[in-house]
Amino acid sequence: VTDEPDFGLAVRMLDADGTTVGVGVLVGPREILTCAHVVNSALGRDRRAQDHPAGEVIVEFAVGDGPPLRARVQRWLPPPRTGAAGDDVAGLVLTGTELPTGAVLARLAVNLPTRGRVVEVFGYPGNPPRPHGAWVVATVRGQVGGHHLQLDSTPDSALRIQPGFSGSPVYDRSTGRVVGLVAAAPLAASEERDSYAITADRLRLAWPEILDPRRTRAPGRVTRGVSELVVLHVSDPQFGRNHLFGGNGLTPADQAHDTLFRRLHDDLDRLADDHGLRPDLMVVTGDLAEWGLPDEFDHVVHFLAALTEAVELPRRHVAIVPGNHDVNRLACEAYFLQRKSHQREPVAPDWPNGNTSPPHSSNSMTVSTG
Amino acid sequence: VSFTPDEPYTLFEMPDLAVVVAGLNSTMAESHLDSDHYGWLGENQLRWFADRLAEYRDRGWLRLAVVHHNVVRGAVADDENLRDADDLDQRLGQPGLVNLLLHGHTHDGRLHRLSSGLLALSTGSAAVTAEARLREVPNQYQLLAVRPGGVTRYARQYAAGQRRWIGDTRISPTGRTGATTSRTH
Numbered sequence: 007v008t009d010e011p012d013f014g015l016a017v018r019m020l021d022a023d024g025t026t027v028g029v030g031v032l033v034g035p036r037e038i039l040t041c042a043h044v045v046n047s048a049l050g051r052d053r054r055a056q057d058h059p060a061g062e063v064i065v066e067f068a069v070g071d072g073p074p075l076r077a078r079v080q081r082w083l084p085p086p087r088t089g090a091a092g093d094d095v096a097g098l099v100l101t102g103t104e105l106p107t108g109a110v111l112a113r114l115a116v117n118l119p120t121r122g123r124v125v126e127v128f129g130y131p132g133n134p135p136r137p138h139g140a141w142v143v144a145t146v147r148g149q150v151g152g153h154h155l156q157l158d159s160t161p162d163s164a165l166r167i168q169p170g171f172s173g174s175p176v177y178d179r180s181t182g183r184v185v186g187l188v189a190a191a192p193l194a195a196s197e198e199r200d201s202y203a204i205t206a207d208r209l210r211l212a213w214p215e216i217l218d219p220r221r222t223r224a225p226g227r228v229t230r231g232v233s234e235l236v237v238l239h240v241s242d243p244q245f246g247r248n249h250l251f252g253g254n255g256l257t258p259a260d261q262a263h264d265t266l267f268r269r270l271h272d273d274l275d276r277l278a279d280d281h282g283l284r285p286d287l288m289v290v291t292g293d294l295a296e297w298g299l300p301d302e303f304d305h306v307v308h309f310l311a312a313l314t315e316a317v318e319l320p321r322r323h324v325a326i327v328p329g330n331h332d333v334n335r336l337a338c339e340a341y342f343l344q345r346k347s348h349q350r351e352p353v354a355p356d357w358p359n360g361n362t363s364p365p366h367s368s369n370s371m372t373v374s375t376g
Numbered sequence: 377v378s379f380t381p382d383e384p385y386t387l388f389e390m391p392d393l394a395v396v397v398a399g400l401n402s403t404m405a406e407s408h409l410d411s412d413h414y415g416w417l418g419e420n421q422l423r424w425f426a427d428r429l430a431e432y433r434d435r436g437w438l439r440l441a442v443v444h445h446n447v448v449r450g451a452v453a454d455d456e457n458l459r460d461a462d463d464l465d466q467r468l469g470q471p472g473l474v475n476l477l478l479h480g481h482t483h484d485g486r487l488h489r490l491s492s493g494l495l496a497l498s499t500g501s502a503a504v505t506a507e508a509r510l511r512e513v514p515n516q517y518q519l520l521a522v523r524p525g526g527v528t529r530y531a532r533q534y535a536a537g538q539r540r541w542i543g544d545t546r547i548s549p550t551g552r553t554g555a556t557t558s559r560t561h
Binding site: 233234235236237238239240241242243244245248249250251254263264266269270272273277281283285286287289291292293322323324325326327328329330332333335336338339342352354 | 385388401438442478503517518530
């Protein structure tokens with residue numbers, strides 16, 4: 007988790023005249039990801055040209071003050087011929103091996119942000135002009151058409167996502183990960199504020215050799231010729247009054263390190279480095295909360311989202327069961343009293359009925375890792 | 377992940393891993409009343425999982441069962457246990473239905489073999505304070521490397537003084553990772 011979005015991961019894409027035509031993102035030691043239509047513009051081709059381009063693209067990192075670099079197109083998923091949907095991904099490889107000081111490898115998100123998450127987009131807007139680039143704040147509106155995230159530029163933001171942002175990384179500050187690549191944006195003069203980004207999931211499929219090392223090897227690890235599946239088993243964290251972590255440490259900065267997430271992340275990193283143990287799936291065997299209260303589950307959700315992202319576990323590889331501490335006793339009592347008031351017996355399991363009950367109020371439990 | 381009144385328990389399918397996880401809900405009896413404070417799955421739930429898991433056995437998937445409460449009735453207060461653990465073993469313990477069972481609740485990482493031979497592994501609480509756990513048991517979690525016929529367990533304990541997780545030498549007296557290997561169904 008970083009405090010500032012990193013300029014080091016952004017790359018400016020230039021045409022032959024040195025005009026910025028879009029943005030790219032550094033995803034490997036020499037690999038840059040951008041939109042195919044940005045490459046077309048950079049090479050002076052038709053925006054929707056379909057054939058694999060042969061020429062070299064001029065790129066310039068947002069950090070450092072070295073000369074522009076050159077890159078060849080290795081992966082090519084051409085832009086859609088009509089409409090806004092479809093592929094539009096180009097994977098470029100730098101012809102040299104030198105990166106400028108301050109260049110940073112972007113990491114793609116494993117789990118996509120949910121509606122309402124605030125993200126930041128780096129670009130080179132022409133209106134008002136920002137020749138050195140700028141971050142623009144946007145809000146995720148949700149997924150559309152399977153492979154796109156709709157982003158709305160924040161109304162009070164001085165800048166908006168606009169055409170100069172094509173290929174720009176969409177950065178989630180809370181996880182330090184790139185969740186997508188801007189593919190379509192309204193003109194700066196237009197009143198529209200919605201833009202569309204190709205999701206990290208789709209990008210991974212587009213260039214798996216570089217972006218999805220997990221997919222290119224079998225699940226688990228291979229020990230003495232036998233394939234193993236690694237299960238991370240965490241139990242009874244009991245977020246609430248009896249939770250050990252949080253607030254231990256002298257200064258606020260020290261205290262920020264004292265979370266179950268950070269301590270587990272450190273250990274899992276060590277086990278991955280030293281023993282090749284990388285979890286393929288996670289199970290949590292109950293008692294996530296102390297009294298099944300909403301604010302305890304907020305901590306649970308935050309913990310699960312942070313940990314799964316940090317160890318690159320997709321949500322679909324997480325299994326959770328409830329424990330007795332996840333049952334909200336107040337809600338149970340309310341249900342019993344309500345049944346009694348109607349001269350009826352309670353029915354097990356003791357679900358409060360209807361929409362009057364708060365979430366997490368009964369033996370039913372909902373934990374979203376968004 | 378959600379457990380709703382309509383479907384209080386969940387079968388987690390992970391096709392890209394060829395794994396299925398039976399997410400058992402052992403809080404079926406739980407309420408605010410002290411007399412209801414025990415683990416219970418019920419016949420309907422156990423039958424439902426047994427029926428479904430057989431399909432995944434035939435497909436060759438790895439089958440895990442996970443449940444909160446103790447499946448071995450060893451706790452001092454029987455309220456703490458899964459009261460229909462024998463029924464669980466009878467329905468899900470038949471050879472080849474479940475490869476491995478994982479549970480929590482005890483705040484103590486243990487290894488048990490049910491009467492059927494099904495291996496049950498627990499881990500302690502990852503995060504409760506010292507007052508809320510057994511004096512001799514630290515905070516724990518575990519990584520399990522599962523392969524056909526066996527599992528290697530990497531038990532971890534939280535060393536509060538060092539503010540980091542280390543190998544749990546209670547589980548395995550040798551080796552810094554705290555690794556032990558057991559046979560599975």
